[in-house]
Amino acid sequence: MGEKEWIVGIAEVKVARDPDRLVAYGLGSCVGVTLYDRWNKIGGLAHVMLPSSLPHGRVSTAGKYADTALEELLSSMASEGADLGRLEAKLVGGANMFSALSQQAVSIGMRNVSAVRDKLGEKKIAILGEDVGGVHGRTMLFFLGDGRVEVRKFNQPVEWI
Protein backbone atom coordinates (compact mmCIF):
# COMPACT_ATOMS: atom_id res chain seq x y z
CA MET A 1 0.00 0.00 0.00
CA GLY A 2 2.60 2.55 1.04
CA GLU A 3 1.91 5.93 2.54
CA LYS A 4 -0.75 8.21 1.14
CA GLU A 5 -0.87 11.96 0.90
CA TRP A 6 -4.10 13.69 1.90
CA ILE A 7 -4.47 17.25 0.68
CA VAL A 8 -6.27 19.56 3.09
CA GLY A 9 -7.78 22.44 1.09
CA ILE A 10 -8.90 25.81 2.35
CA ALA A 11 -11.47 25.50 5.21
CA GLU A 12 -11.06 21.71 5.29
CA VAL A 13 -10.34 19.43 8.25
CA LYS A 14 -8.85 15.95 7.77
CA VAL A 15 -7.60 13.15 10.00
CA ALA A 16 -5.18 10.36 9.04
CA ARG A 17 -2.80 7.88 10.66
CA ASP A 18 0.68 6.42 10.29
CA PRO A 19 2.19 5.98 7.64
CA ASP A 20 0.22 8.64 5.74
CA ARG A 21 0.78 12.37 5.60
CA LEU A 22 -1.50 15.40 5.61
CA VAL A 23 -0.55 18.34 3.40
CA ALA A 24 -1.72 21.95 3.13
CA TYR A 25 -0.38 23.66 0.02
CA GLY A 26 0.12 27.40 -0.15
CA LEU A 27 -0.93 28.77 3.22
CA GLY A 28 -0.99 32.57 2.98
CA SER A 29 -2.86 34.32 5.76
CA CYS A 30 -4.61 31.04 6.54
CA VAL A 31 -3.27 28.92 9.39
CA GLY A 32 -2.61 25.18 9.29
CA VAL A 33 -3.10 23.57 12.73
CA THR A 34 -1.97 20.03 13.41
CA LEU A 35 -3.07 17.91 16.35
CA TYR A 36 -1.14 14.71 17.03
CA ASP A 37 -1.67 11.72 19.26
CA ARG A 38 1.85 10.32 19.44
CA TRP A 39 0.83 7.04 21.10
CA ASN A 40 -1.77 6.01 18.56
CA LYS A 41 -0.01 7.83 15.69
CA ILE A 42 -3.19 9.59 14.64
CA GLY A 43 -3.08 13.19 13.48
CA GLY A 44 -5.38 15.84 12.11
CA LEU A 45 -4.90 19.04 10.13
CA ALA A 46 -7.24 22.03 9.87
CA HIS A 47 -6.74 24.73 7.18
CA VAL A 48 -8.28 27.71 9.00
CA MET A 49 -9.34 30.84 7.10
CA LEU A 50 -10.76 33.28 9.66
CA PRO A 51 -10.46 33.87 13.40
CA SER A 52 -14.02 33.57 14.66
CA SER A 53 -17.40 32.18 13.66
CA LEU A 54 -19.16 34.51 16.13
CA PRO A 55 -20.02 37.37 13.74
CA HIS A 56 -21.46 34.88 11.27
CA GLY A 57 -24.23 33.26 13.30
CA ARG A 58 -24.93 29.74 12.10
CA VAL A 59 -21.90 28.41 10.30
CA SER A 60 -22.22 26.17 7.26
CA THR A 61 -18.51 25.35 6.92
CA ALA A 62 -17.05 24.58 10.34
CA GLY A 63 -13.52 24.35 8.92
CA LYS A 64 -13.52 28.02 7.95
CA TYR A 65 -13.15 29.52 11.45
CA ALA A 66 -10.54 28.85 14.13
CA ASP A 67 -13.05 28.06 16.89
CA THR A 68 -15.37 25.77 14.93
CA ALA A 69 -12.53 24.14 12.93
CA LEU A 70 -10.78 23.02 16.12
CA GLU A 71 -14.00 21.61 17.57
CA GLU A 72 -14.53 19.69 14.34
CA LEU A 73 -10.92 18.49 14.31
CA LEU A 74 -11.20 17.24 17.91
CA SER A 75 -14.40 15.34 17.25
CA SER A 76 -13.03 13.75 14.04
CA MET A 77 -9.92 12.69 15.94
CA ALA A 78 -12.01 11.22 18.74
CA SER A 79 -14.04 9.16 16.29
CA GLU A 80 -10.79 7.87 14.72
CA GLY A 81 -9.75 6.64 18.17
CA ALA A 82 -7.29 9.36 19.21
CA ASP A 83 -6.73 10.03 22.91
CA LEU A 84 -7.84 13.65 23.31
CA GLY A 85 -6.01 13.92 26.63
CA ARG A 86 -2.61 13.47 24.98
CA LEU A 87 -2.69 15.80 22.01
CA GLU A 88 0.08 18.12 20.92
CA ALA A 89 -0.32 20.95 18.42
CA LYS A 90 1.73 22.76 15.78
CA LEU A 91 0.89 25.96 13.91
CA VAL A 92 2.01 27.08 10.45
CA GLY A 93 1.00 30.11 8.35
CA GLY A 94 -0.66 33.40 9.22
CA ALA A 95 1.52 35.44 6.87
CA ASN A 96 0.81 38.97 5.71
CA MET A 97 1.68 38.66 2.02
CA PHE A 98 0.42 42.03 0.86
CA SER A 99 1.82 43.97 3.76
CA ALA A 100 1.12 47.38 2.27
CA LEU A 101 -2.61 46.75 2.20
CA SER A 102 -3.11 45.88 5.80
CA GLN A 103 -4.69 48.90 7.44
CA GLN A 104 -5.23 47.10 10.70
CA ALA A 105 -2.51 47.13 13.34
CA VAL A 106 -2.62 43.34 13.53
CA SER A 107 -2.88 41.48 10.22
CA ILE A 108 -5.66 38.97 9.60
CA GLY A 109 -2.95 36.28 9.45
CA MET A 110 -1.77 37.02 12.99
CA ARG A 111 -5.37 37.32 14.20
CA ASN A 112 -5.90 33.80 12.88
CA VAL A 113 -2.80 32.65 14.77
CA SER A 114 -3.98 34.24 18.06
CA ALA A 115 -7.46 32.76 17.68
CA VAL A 116 -5.99 29.28 17.20
CA ARG A 117 -3.64 29.73 20.18
CA ASP A 118 -6.56 30.88 22.38
CA LYS A 119 -8.69 27.92 21.39
CA LEU A 120 -5.82 25.49 22.03
CA GLY A 121 -5.26 27.13 25.44
CA GLU A 122 -8.92 26.73 26.26
CA LYS A 123 -8.65 23.01 25.39
CA LYS A 124 -5.35 22.75 27.33
CA ILE A 125 -3.45 21.44 24.31
CA ALA A 126 0.28 22.22 24.29
CA ILE A 127 1.82 23.91 21.25
CA LEU A 128 5.05 22.08 20.38
CA GLY A 129 6.10 24.13 17.40
CA GLU A 130 5.21 27.15 15.31
CA ASP A 131 6.28 28.78 12.08
CA VAL A 132 3.94 31.76 11.75
CA GLY A 133 3.73 35.37 10.57
CA GLY A 134 6.13 37.05 8.20
CA VAL A 135 5.40 37.96 4.60
CA HIS A 136 5.85 34.61 2.84
CA GLY A 137 3.47 31.78 2.05
CA ARG A 138 4.11 28.25 3.27
CA THR A 139 3.38 24.67 2.29
CA MET A 140 3.23 22.19 5.18
CA LEU A 141 3.59 18.40 5.21
CA PHE A 142 2.57 16.59 8.40
CA PHE A 143 4.03 13.09 8.80
CA LEU A 144 1.83 10.87 10.94
CA GLY A 145 4.60 8.37 11.69
CA ASP A 146 6.39 10.72 14.09
CA GLY A 147 4.42 13.98 14.07
CA ARG A 148 7.07 16.01 12.28
CA VAL A 149 6.00 18.93 10.12
CA GLU A 150 8.01 19.98 7.08
CA VAL A 151 7.60 23.65 6.11
CA ARG A 152 8.47 24.84 2.60
CA LYS A 153 8.73 28.49 1.62
CA PHE A 154 9.52 30.17 -1.67
CA ASN A 155 13.25 30.58 -2.18
CA GLN A 156 14.16 29.41 1.32
CA PRO A 157 15.54 26.17 2.74
CA VAL A 158 13.09 23.57 4.05
CA GLU A 159 12.49 23.69 7.81
CA TRP A 160 11.19 21.08 10.23
CA ILE A 161 9.13 21.81 13.31
Added chain:
Amino acid sequence: MSQEAKLLTEFQMDALKEIGNIGAGHAATALSQMVGKRIDMSVTKVQILPAESIAGFLGGIDRNVAAVHMPIYGEMLGVALIFFPVERLPQLSGMLIGRKEEEPAHLSELGQSAIKELGSILTGAYLSALFRMIHLQLIHGVPTLAIDMAQAILDSVLVELEQKDEIAIVIETSFLEDEKQLTGNFFLLPEADSLKKFLAAFSKSLGLPGNG
Protein backbone atom coordinates in the same frame (compact mmCIF):
# COMPACT_ATOMS: atom_id res chain seq x y z
CA MET B 1 -17.84 23.05 -11.95
CA SER B 2 -20.40 23.20 -14.76
CA GLN B 3 -22.30 25.84 -12.82
CA GLU B 4 -19.36 28.23 -13.06
CA ALA B 5 -18.77 27.37 -16.69
CA LYS B 6 -22.32 28.42 -17.53
CA LEU B 7 -22.24 31.77 -15.75
CA LEU B 8 -21.73 33.40 -19.13
CA THR B 9 -22.89 32.21 -22.51
CA GLU B 10 -20.51 31.83 -25.41
CA PHE B 11 -21.76 35.13 -26.79
CA GLN B 12 -21.06 36.87 -23.50
CA MET B 13 -17.61 35.29 -23.32
CA ASP B 14 -16.89 36.74 -26.77
CA ALA B 15 -18.05 40.13 -25.52
CA LEU B 16 -15.78 39.78 -22.49
CA LYS B 17 -12.89 38.96 -24.78
CA GLU B 18 -13.71 42.07 -26.79
CA ILE B 19 -13.66 44.14 -23.59
CA GLY B 20 -10.29 42.55 -22.85
CA ASN B 21 -8.99 43.48 -26.30
CA ILE B 22 -10.14 47.09 -25.99
CA GLY B 23 -8.48 47.26 -22.58
CA ALA B 24 -5.29 45.64 -23.87
CA GLY B 25 -5.16 48.16 -26.73
CA HIS B 26 -5.32 51.08 -24.31
CA ALA B 27 -2.83 49.48 -21.95
CA ALA B 28 -0.40 48.90 -24.84
CA THR B 29 -0.54 52.59 -25.75
CA ALA B 30 0.07 53.65 -22.15
CA LEU B 31 2.85 51.12 -21.72
CA SER B 32 4.58 52.05 -24.98
CA GLN B 33 4.62 55.68 -23.79
CA MET B 34 5.97 54.67 -20.41
CA VAL B 35 8.90 52.63 -21.78
CA GLY B 36 9.47 54.68 -24.93
CA LYS B 37 9.15 51.82 -27.39
CA ARG B 38 6.41 49.92 -29.10
CA ILE B 39 4.75 47.18 -27.09
CA ASP B 40 1.87 45.21 -28.55
CA MET B 41 -0.69 43.51 -26.40
CA SER B 42 -3.50 41.13 -27.13
CA VAL B 43 -5.91 38.94 -25.26
CA THR B 44 -5.23 35.27 -25.81
CA LYS B 45 -7.87 33.73 -23.59
CA VAL B 46 -10.82 34.69 -21.42
CA GLN B 47 -12.16 32.31 -18.83
CA ILE B 48 -14.34 32.08 -15.75
CA LEU B 49 -12.73 29.90 -13.10
CA PRO B 50 -13.55 28.71 -9.61
CA ALA B 51 -10.84 29.82 -7.17
CA GLU B 52 -9.64 26.29 -6.50
CA SER B 53 -8.65 25.94 -10.17
CA ILE B 54 -6.62 29.15 -10.37
CA ALA B 55 -3.31 27.65 -9.23
CA GLY B 56 -3.78 24.85 -11.75
CA PHE B 57 -4.48 27.43 -14.47
CA LEU B 58 -1.23 29.19 -13.55
CA GLY B 59 0.75 25.98 -13.92
CA GLY B 60 0.35 23.97 -10.73
CA ILE B 61 -0.20 24.04 -7.01
CA ASP B 62 3.45 24.70 -6.14
CA ARG B 63 4.05 27.28 -8.88
CA ASN B 64 5.85 30.50 -7.93
CA VAL B 65 4.57 33.76 -9.35
CA ALA B 66 4.83 37.51 -9.12
CA ALA B 67 1.43 38.94 -8.25
CA VAL B 68 0.28 42.54 -8.27
CA HIS B 69 -2.71 42.97 -5.97
CA MET B 70 -5.22 45.84 -6.13
CA PRO B 71 -8.48 46.30 -4.25
CA ILE B 72 -11.45 47.17 -6.49
CA TYR B 73 -14.03 49.73 -5.38
CA GLY B 74 -17.02 51.47 -6.90
CA GLU B 75 -20.16 49.77 -8.16
CA MET B 76 -18.60 46.41 -7.45
CA LEU B 77 -16.18 45.27 -4.72
CA GLY B 78 -13.42 42.77 -5.11
CA VAL B 79 -9.77 42.25 -5.86
CA ALA B 80 -7.76 42.44 -9.08
CA LEU B 81 -4.66 40.26 -9.34
CA ILE B 82 -2.13 40.26 -12.14
CA PHE B 83 0.16 37.26 -12.30
CA PHE B 84 3.49 36.93 -14.08
CA PRO B 85 5.68 33.83 -14.07
CA VAL B 86 8.66 34.38 -11.73
CA GLU B 87 11.19 33.13 -14.29
CA ARG B 88 10.06 35.86 -16.71
CA LEU B 89 10.71 38.70 -14.27
CA PRO B 90 14.19 39.43 -15.68
CA GLN B 91 12.67 39.83 -19.16
CA LEU B 92 9.80 41.89 -17.77
CA SER B 93 12.08 44.26 -15.88
CA GLY B 94 14.23 44.48 -19.00
CA MET B 95 11.19 45.60 -20.96
CA LEU B 96 10.04 48.09 -18.33
CA ILE B 97 13.22 49.68 -16.98
CA GLY B 98 15.74 48.64 -19.60
CA ARG B 99 17.72 46.59 -17.10
CA LYS B 100 17.51 42.84 -16.62
CA GLU B 101 17.32 41.95 -12.97
CA GLU B 102 19.18 38.75 -12.28
CA GLU B 103 17.54 37.72 -9.00
CA PRO B 104 13.79 37.39 -9.56
CA ALA B 105 13.18 36.71 -5.86
CA HIS B 106 14.89 39.96 -4.84
CA LEU B 107 13.88 42.63 -7.30
CA SER B 108 15.27 46.14 -6.88
CA GLU B 109 12.97 48.95 -5.69
CA LEU B 110 12.83 50.25 -9.23
CA GLY B 111 12.03 46.82 -10.67
CA GLN B 112 9.28 46.34 -8.10
CA SER B 113 7.64 49.67 -8.71
CA ALA B 114 7.80 49.15 -12.49
CA ILE B 115 5.93 45.86 -12.16
CA LYS B 116 3.36 47.43 -9.85
CA GLU B 117 2.93 50.24 -12.36
CA LEU B 118 2.40 47.69 -15.13
CA GLY B 119 -0.28 46.00 -13.01
CA SER B 120 -1.94 49.30 -12.42
CA ILE B 121 -1.88 50.30 -16.11
CA LEU B 122 -3.40 46.97 -17.13
CA THR B 123 -6.07 47.08 -14.45
CA GLY B 124 -6.97 50.70 -15.19
CA ALA B 125 -7.30 49.90 -18.89
CA TYR B 126 -9.49 46.85 -18.31
CA LEU B 127 -11.68 48.71 -15.84
CA SER B 128 -12.27 51.60 -18.20
CA ALA B 129 -13.08 49.19 -21.03
CA LEU B 130 -15.59 47.51 -18.73
CA PHE B 131 -17.12 50.89 -17.97
CA ARG B 132 -17.47 51.72 -21.63
CA MET B 133 -19.09 48.37 -22.46
CA ILE B 134 -21.23 47.57 -19.45
CA HIS B 135 -21.40 50.90 -17.59
CA LEU B 136 -20.11 49.59 -14.31
CA GLN B 137 -17.96 52.24 -12.70
CA LEU B 138 -14.95 50.69 -11.02
CA ILE B 139 -11.74 52.07 -9.61
CA HIS B 140 -8.68 50.35 -8.22
CA GLY B 141 -6.64 51.05 -5.11
CA VAL B 142 -2.89 51.10 -4.51
CA PRO B 143 -0.99 48.14 -6.01
CA THR B 144 1.13 45.84 -3.84
CA LEU B 145 3.50 43.17 -5.09
CA ALA B 146 4.18 39.69 -3.76
CA ILE B 147 6.59 37.14 -5.22
CA ASP B 148 5.61 33.80 -3.78
CA MET B 149 3.64 30.57 -4.25
CA ALA B 150 0.53 31.16 -6.38
CA GLN B 151 -1.58 29.08 -4.02
CA ALA B 152 -0.51 31.11 -0.97
CA ILE B 153 -1.34 34.39 -2.73
CA LEU B 154 -4.81 33.08 -3.54
CA ASP B 155 -5.20 31.78 -0.02
CA SER B 156 -4.59 35.32 1.28
CA VAL B 157 -7.03 36.86 -1.19
CA LEU B 158 -9.76 34.38 -0.28
CA VAL B 159 -9.25 35.29 3.38
CA GLU B 160 -9.48 38.97 2.47
CA LEU B 161 -12.77 38.37 0.61
CA GLU B 162 -13.89 36.01 3.41
CA GLN B 163 -15.00 33.55 0.76
CA LYS B 164 -14.02 29.99 0.16
CA ASP B 165 -15.89 29.43 -3.09
CA GLU B 166 -14.80 32.35 -5.18
CA ILE B 167 -15.26 32.83 -8.92
CA ALA B 168 -12.59 34.60 -10.92
CA ILE B 169 -12.81 36.24 -14.32
CA VAL B 170 -9.50 35.69 -16.09
CA ILE B 171 -8.13 37.68 -19.00
CA GLU B 172 -4.91 36.18 -20.31
CA THR B 173 -2.85 38.88 -21.97
CA SER B 174 0.15 38.49 -24.16
CA PHE B 175 2.78 41.24 -24.54
CA LEU B 176 4.98 41.48 -27.54
CA GLU B 177 8.17 43.50 -27.54
CA ASP B 178 10.71 43.10 -30.37
CA GLU B 179 9.15 39.75 -31.30
CA LYS B 180 9.64 38.50 -27.75
CA GLN B 181 6.45 37.29 -26.18
CA LEU B 182 5.48 37.46 -22.54
CA THR B 183 2.24 36.42 -20.91
CA GLY B 184 0.46 37.93 -17.94
CA ASN B 185 -2.86 36.96 -16.41
CA PHE B 186 -5.40 39.45 -15.17
CA PHE B 187 -7.84 38.09 -12.58
CA LEU B 188 -10.90 39.90 -11.32
CA LEU B 189 -12.30 38.37 -8.13
CA PRO B 190 -15.61 39.99 -7.20
CA GLU B 191 -17.21 39.65 -3.79
CA ALA B 192 -20.28 37.39 -3.81
CA ASP B 193 -22.91 40.13 -4.22
CA SER B 194 -20.71 41.92 -6.70
CA LEU B 195 -20.54 38.92 -9.00
CA LYS B 196 -24.34 39.01 -9.35
CA LYS B 197 -24.18 42.73 -10.07
CA PHE B 198 -21.46 42.16 -12.66
CA LEU B 199 -23.43 39.45 -14.46
CA ALA B 200 -26.62 41.51 -14.38
CA ALA B 201 -24.87 44.58 -15.80
CA PHE B 202 -23.29 42.40 -18.42
CA SER B 203 -26.58 40.89 -19.59
CA LYS B 204 -28.34 44.25 -19.57
CA SER B 205 -25.73 46.03 -21.66
CA LEU B 206 -25.75 43.25 -24.22
CA GLY B 207 -29.54 43.38 -24.38
CA LEU B 208 -29.89 39.88 -23.03
CA PRO B 209 -32.19 38.52 -20.37
CA GLY B 210 -30.58 38.21 -16.93
CA ASN B 211 -28.82 35.04 -15.93
CA GLY B 212 -31.28 33.88 -13.29
